[in-house]
Amino acid sequence: MDKTIELVNAIKDIQAMPSVIVKTLNLMKKPTVSMKELGDLVMYDQSLTIKILALVNSAYYGFSQQISSITIALSLLGMVKVKNIIVAVAMKPMMSNAGDKELWKHSIRVAAGCEYLARLTKVMDADEAFIAGFIHDVGKIVLHSTNPKMYAKVIELVNQDSKDILETERHYFDSDHVKTGSLLAKRWQLPILLANIISYHHNPSLSSIPVPCSLVCAVDALMQDTFNPGRIDKDFLKTLGIDFEDLEELRKAIMQKAELLISELT
Numbered sequence: 001m002d003k004t005i006e007l008v009n010a011i012k013d014i015q016a017m018p019s020v021i022v023k024t025l026n027l028m029k030k031p032t033v034s035m036k037e038l039g040d041l042v043m044y045d046q047s048l049t050i051k052i053l054a055l056v057n058s059a060y061y062g063f064s065q066q067i068s069s070i071t072i073a074l075s076l077l078g079m080v081k082v083k084n085i086i087v088a089v090a091m092k093p094m095m096s097n098a099g100d101k102e103l104w105k106h107s108i109r110v111a112a113g114c115e116y117l118a119r120l121t122k123v124m125d126a127d128e129a130f131i132a133g134f135i136h137d138v139g140k141i142v143l144h145s146t147n148p149k150m151y152a153k154v155i156e157l158v159n160q161d162s163k164d165i166l167e168t169e170r171h172y173f174d175s176d177h178v179k180t181g182s183l184l185a186k187r188w189q190l191p192i193l194l195a196n197i198i199s200y201h202h203n204p205s206l207s208s209i210p211v212p213c214s215l216v217c218a219v220d221a222l223m224q225d226t227f228n229p230g231r232i233d234k235d236f237l238k239t240l241g242i243d244f245e246d247l248e249e250l251r252k253a254i255m256q257k258a259e260l261l262i263s264e265l266t
Contacts, residue, residue, distance in 0.1 A: 003174040008183050011145045020045060020090045024083050025191075038082055039074050051089050051265060052082065060260045080127035084111075088134055088265060095141060103141070105262055106223060107134045112258035113219035121240045124212050132197045135190070136216050139181025139198065143173055159226050166202060178202060204236075222251050223258075 023041055027033050042048050049070055056073040057066055067073045074082050088108060095104035114133030119126040144151040150172050157163040169176040178199060185195040196207045197216050204213035214236045221231040234244055242250065 004179040004183055007142050007146055007173065007175055008180055008187075011142055020048070021087050022188075024086045028079070028083055033079070035071070035074050035079060038079055039071055042074065042082065042086070043070060048086060048089055052077070052085055055085060055261075055264045058260065058264045060257070060264060078127075081130075084127060084130045084134070085265075087131060091134075092265070095138075103137060103144070107137055108262050108265065109223040109255065109258040110134065110136060110216065110219050112261055113223055113254040114215055116254055116257060117215060117219060117240065117242075121242075123215060123240065128193060129212070129215060132194060132212055133216055133219060135194050136197050136201045136220060137177060137181070138184055139177035139179065142180035142184070143169060143175070143177055146173065162226075162228070219254070222247065222254065227251060 020041070024038075027037060027041060030037075042052060052073050053067065053070065055061065056063060056077055061077070063076060067076065077085070088111070092104050095101075095107065111130045111132075111134035114129035115126045118124050118129035124132075140151075143154075154165070154168045154172055157168050158165045166176040166178060178201075181198040182195070185198045190198075193209065193212060196209050197213055200207035200210075200213045201216045201220060204210045204217050207213040214233065218232050218236055221228070224231075229244070229247055232244075232247065237244055237247075
């Protein structure tokens, strides 16, 4: 873990989670939080207000009427969805700077896929599934920021030669994105669910809450550019009631949904 601490400590600009996320997560911990309180937080940020209004009027959610009021938009989306949007928008600069925008896009695709499957299968709350999918690869920010060229080499080896990403990261960095992400989760005091997703999305069976980790693991594999069906746990698919033969169609459906969301958030 010493090398992991060294890597995380070296990246000063990601020591703190964006303040709007911290405020949002803290606000959501309050059992009596109101939509007005959340609205007041959002309205301080012009960019967030615009994104939320664009999203609530987009095909992603498909509401029948045009919404121009942020208060109505928040009410229609619901508090947790608004929180998810805030986190996704606020973390975009951090992830884009550390991954040429592709890390953020992949995270959105996994988030949309987890939300879609959670709603379809009821294995976990769909809104929680979204944020779990979005945050899973946050440790990659550290590795990419430490040495972008070296991390590009890692990704090249993984994509072209089907190398295991954790083993390849350890070879070049003496750490991996699971370890760096786990340390970030601890420093950011993320909820137990999110910390578990970050720590165990490559090894769900080691988690005390394996089902959410398995869901993220499966969707992460499904959303890779170099999709390999062999990397998806067939037994877990069975528990979800999903036929292995339907994976390509499922991938296509999730990708279409995710691209809608990406277009509204960019």
